[in-house]
Amino acid sequence: MSDSAHPPAGHIRVAPIDRAVEILDALPGGGVVLTTVESLLNWARSASIWPLTFGLACCAIEMMQAYATRFDLDRIGVIPRATPRQADCILVAGRCTIKMAPIVRRLWEQMPEPKYVISMGSCATCGGPFYYDNYSILKGIDTVIPVDVYVPGCPPRPEALIEGILKLQEKIRKEPFLRRRSRVGAGLGA
Amino acid sequence: MALRTEELILNMGPQHPSTHGVLRLIVTLDGENITEVHPDIGYLHSSVEKMLEHRTFAQGIALTDRGMDYLTALANEEVYILAVERLAGIEVPERARYIRTILLELQRIASHLLWLGTFGIDLGAFTAFLWCMRERERVMDLFEAVTGGRLHHVYFRIGGVYEDLPEGWTDRVLEFCDYFLQRLPEYDELLTGNPIFKVRTQGVGVLPREVAIAMGASGPVGRASGVAYDVRKADPYEVYDRVEFDIPVYTEGDCYARYLVRMEEMRQSVRIIRQCIAQLPGGSIRARVPLSLRPPKGEVYVHTESPRGDLGIYMVSDGSEKPYRVKIRAPSFSNLYALTEMMRGWKVADVIAILGSVDIVLSDVDR
Numbered sequence: 001m002s003d004s005a006h007p008p009a010g011h012i013r014v015a016p017i018d019r020a021v022e023i024l025d026a027l028p029g030g031g032v033v034l035t036t037v038e039s040l041l042n043w044a045r046s047a048s049i050w051p052l053t054f055g056l057a058c059c060a061i062e063m064m065q066a067y068a069t070r071f072d073l074d075r076i077g078v079i080p081r082a083t084p085r086q087a088d089c090i091l092v093a094g095r096c097t098i099k100m101a102p103i104v105r106r107l108w109e110q111m112p113e114p115k116y117v118i119s120m121g122s123c124a125t126c127g128g129p130f131y132y133d134n135y136s137i138l139k140g141i142d143t144v145i146p147v148d149v150y151v152p153g154c155p156p157r158p159e160a161l162i163e164g165i166l167k168l169q170e171k172i173r174k175e176p177f178l179r180r181r182s183r184v185g186a187g188l189g190a
Numbered sequence: 191m192a193l194r195t196e197e198l199i200l201n202m203g204p205q206h207p208s209t210h211g212v213l214r215l216i217v218t219l220d221g222e223n224i225t226e227v228h229p230d231i232g233y234l235h236s237s238v239e240k241m242l243e244h245r246t247f248a249q250g251i252a253l254t255d256r257g258m259d260y261l262t263a264l265a266n267e268e269v270y271i272l273a274v275e276r277l278a279g280i281e282v283p284e285r286a287r288y289i290r291t292i293l294l295e296l297q298r299i300a301s302h303l304l305w306l307g308t309f310g311i312d313l314g315a316f317t318a319f320l321w322c323m324r325e326r327e328r329v330m331d332l333f334e335a336v337t338g339g340r341l342h343h344v345y346f347r348i349g350g351v352y353e354d355l356p357e358g359w360t361d362r363v364l365e366f367c368d369y370f371l372q373r374l375p376e377y378d379e380l381l382t383g384n385p386i387f388k389v390r391t392q393g394v395g396v397l398p399r400e401v402a403i404a405m406g407a408s409g410p411v412g413r414a415s416g417v418a419y420d421v422r423k424a425d426p427y428e429v430y431d432r433v434e435f436d437i438p439v440y441t442e443g444d445c446y447a448r449y450l451v452r453m454e455e456m457r458q459s460v461r462i463i464r465q466c467i468a469q470l471p472g473g474s475i476r477a478r479v480p481l482s483l484r485p486p487k488g489e490v491y492v493h494t495e496s497p498r499g500d501l502g503i504y505m506v507s508d509g510s511e512k513p514y515r516v517k518i519r520a521p522s523f524s525n526l527y528a529l530t531e532m533m534r535g536w537k538v539a540d541v542i543a544i545l546g547s548v549d550i551v552l553s554d555v556d557r
Contacts, residue, residue, distance in 0.1 A: 054205050056212060057234060057553055058260035058341055061304065065330075068307075068323030100212055100233045103204055129256055133244040136237045154256070155341050 021178045038178050045177070046169040049116070052087035052107065053080040057094025059121040059155040066158035078165060084110040089168070090145075091161075095123035095130055096138045108145040114177065118164050119147045122154045129154065197225065200538065204233045210308060210545070211552030213526075219538060227533045227541075229526055235556040242516040247274050247483050248348060250513070255342040258518060259554035261304060263339075264290075264297040265496035267346040272427060273492040273505040274348050278485035283474040286350035291428045292363065292466045293336065293345070295459040299370070300329040301497035302452045305549045309449070310381065312546035313390050318380055325373060328366055335359055348483060350476030360467045367460045374457065382453070391445035395532040395544035398443060405531065406524035409499025410451040411548055415443035421495035433465040445547035452549075455497075482511045498522050498549060522554035 024030040055063060067073050067080060081087045084107050096104055108117065119141050122128030127139035141147060148171060151164035203214040212233035218226040238257025242250050254270045255263040268290060275282060303322040310318025330340045335356055337343035345352050381387050397407065402415040412419060420437045422430040438454035440447035485507045493502035499521025508514040525548050532544050 052205075058256060060211070061261065061341060064304075064308075065323060065327070069320050070324065070327050095234070095236060097233060097235055099235070100204065103233075107205055129253065130236055130241070133241050134237050135240070136235045157340065 025179060034178060038176065039173070042173045042175060042177055045114075046172040048077040048079075049089045049165065049168065049172075050079050050081045050087050051089040051091045051118075052084055052111070053082050054090060054107065055093050056096055056100065057123065059093035059124070062155045062158055063091060063093045063120065063161060066161045071158040071162065073162070073165070076162070076165060076169070084108075085112065087111055088114065089116045089118065091118045091120055092124040092141045092145075092147075093120040094155075095121075095128065096141050096144070097136050098138055099136075101138050101144050104141065105144050114175075114180075116148045116168055116172070117141075117145055118149045118151060118161075118168060120151045120161060120164070121156055122152065125150050125152065195221070202541065210550060213545075213550070213552055213555075215541070215545075217533075217538065217541065222537050222539075224533050224536055224538060224541065227530045229529065231526070231552070231555050233556065234552045236553070238557050239516050239518060242513060244512065246511045247485070247513065248481065250274075250516075251346065251348075252342075252344045255344060257553070258557060259496065259498065259501075259520070259522065259551045260341065261301045261551050262297055262496050262498070263342050264293050264346065265494065265501060267343070268294060268428075269492055269494045269496070269501050269503050271346050271348050272494065273490050273503045274483070274485065276490045276492055277488060277505060277507050278348070278479075278483060280349045280477055280479060282350055283477060284471045285354075285473050286475045286477075287428045288466050288470050289351050289355060289475065290346060291430065291433075292463050292470075293333075294428070295462045295466075296329055296332060296363070298459045298497045299456050300326050300333075302456050303329070305452060305497075306377070306381075306449075309546040309549075312542045313387060315381060315384070315387065318377070321373070321377070321380070325370060328369070332359070332363060332366060335362070347476060347479075349479040350474070352476075354475050360470065363463060364467060367464055371457070371460060374453070377453070381449070388446065390540075390543050391449060391547065393442075394445045394540050395536060395547060396443045397528055397532050399441070401531050402443070402528060405528040407499070407528040408521050408524065409495070409497070410448055410455065411525045411528060412499065413438060414440050414447035414451045416441040419500075421493055421500055425493065427492075427494055429466065429469075430462075432469065433462050435462050445543050448547045448549075484509060484511050493519065496521060498551065498554060499525060518557055520554045520557060522550040522552075526550050526555050 024034055090108055119125050123130060124141045127137055130137040131139060149164045149168045151160050153160050198219040200217045200219055202217060204212040214230040216228040216230060217224055236257045238253060241253055245253060250270060251267055254266040258266040303326045307319035307322030334340055336359060337345035397415045399416040402412050402417055418439045423437060435458045438451045440450055487507060487509045489506040491502060491504045493500055501521050502519035504517040505513050506515040529548055533541060
């Protein structure tokens with residue numbers, strides 16, 4: 001994940017929990033404790049991904065369908081939040097224009113860490129059918145924000161989106177969350 | 191001493207839970223009253239008109255699905271191929287015309303259901319959203335059985351449709367029609383007679399008839415303001431002149447009237463579908479059309495009634511295999527500008543109700 005959004009190290013106050021993680025990590029056998037705590041935290045985090053209610057184009061309709069009856073993303077703990085301050089995942093659903101790109105970037109910057117991005121559909125992934133002969137569509141949202149999971153399709157079915165979210169859950173479960181957090185806090189980057 | 195007041199400028203969107211896409215509204219407020227609304231559009235401009243100039247006539251169909259109003263993919267395909275067929279003078283087989291009409295009306299039901307669901311969310315009735323999506327899922331299944339796609343179909347072809355209907359599909363459609371008509375009274379119980387819903391919509395956001403005509407508002411927005419104009423009746427295409435249906439017209443021009451128009455339109459769509467299935471002839475589904483179609487030099491304007499209103503295409507051919515110029519007349523664009531008139535003088539909380547009742551799709555506004 002890019003850390004360009006973070007100010008230089010000197011300006012950051014390291015939280016006590018991150019100090020504790022650093023000390024624990026240095027202790028003999030501390031890594032085992034840390035990993036156990038981490039896997040518990042990751043298990044909890046992966047089962048409550050709260051994405052931002054944010055739709056750009058066609059894929060947003062399939063996203064809504066995934067939230068609604070029959071597919072019901074609530075089952076896997078995905079509850080849409082209307083403000084980036086409460087969200088920890090952004091689902092970029094649909095084509096993003098050059099005019100819209102700074103706003104997507106700002107929304108991503110407004111989200112608290114740890115944050116994830118799912119690029120839904122061909123347009124968000126690479127420009128899709130709007131790649132050629134086009135002057136207004138961004139050729140992939142990963143030119144603006146870092147993407148964790150790409151969901152292919154035009155538009156992807158709700159099942160495909162669910163698969164994408166499950167992949168993101170897998171990624172979160174494997175993440176060295178506490179260590180990464182302390183490194184980011186110290187301004188060292190992930 | 192007089193109290194000093196000043197105007198407040200409020201920015202809504204482009205990321206807002208109820209702007210139905212990426213619309214940005216710059217609202218000028220006097221206290222809580224709206225003095226002016228300025229919609230800022232272009233956040234979803236896909237340059238589809240320019241792109242169509244670089245695609246052959248057959249390739250353009252896939253682009254109209256995505257680049258234009260994405261909720262009514264088939265209606266976009268319809269207006270595009272109608273323009274090409276009129277340019278090239280292609281005669282479409284009867285069966286294909288009936289199939290197209292059935293699918294267009296199913297599309298209208300799907301689109302209105304999504305509108306009803308999101309309008310329900312805007313006004314705090316979350317149940318409506320879940321119910322509408324349940325019904326919409328069944329329409330999606332019907333689409334998938336025929337076209338293979340849920341949202342973007344690329345099913346209509348110049349001179350017909352891609353493939354014949356699968357076996358037993360018409361029975362499934364009739365079954366859906368029965369099911370749907372049973373469900374509609376439930377919506378009436380949930381919303382039509384709901385006192386909270388009525389207070390928030392009745393008399394709110396009135397669009398007078400003259401203003402609606404001057405602003406070019408069409409579709410359900412126009413018909414709720416007393417403009418009895420429906421392209422399906424005024425300038426029939428496909429087989430709309432062979433089926434019986436009524437156009438619901440209300441004169442109130444408020445959010446509630448726009449809601450009632452759409453509810454009635456869904457019932458009328460079911461009526462059209464049933465008649466089409468009863469009359470469905472056999473035979474060929476596609477006329478023989480050369481792969482690299484070169485229509486003669488000329489220009490054509492075709493308009494159809496998409497679920498959002500009067501959707502038109504102006505197409506110029508220079509005799510090559512690509513159109514020289516395509517101009518899309520989008521219904522949402524005109525309806526969006528009628529919005530500025532509807533909102534003036536209302537409270538800021540009514541912005542959501544009025545915006546929801548107009549049913550704009552930003553992909554249609556910006557193209």
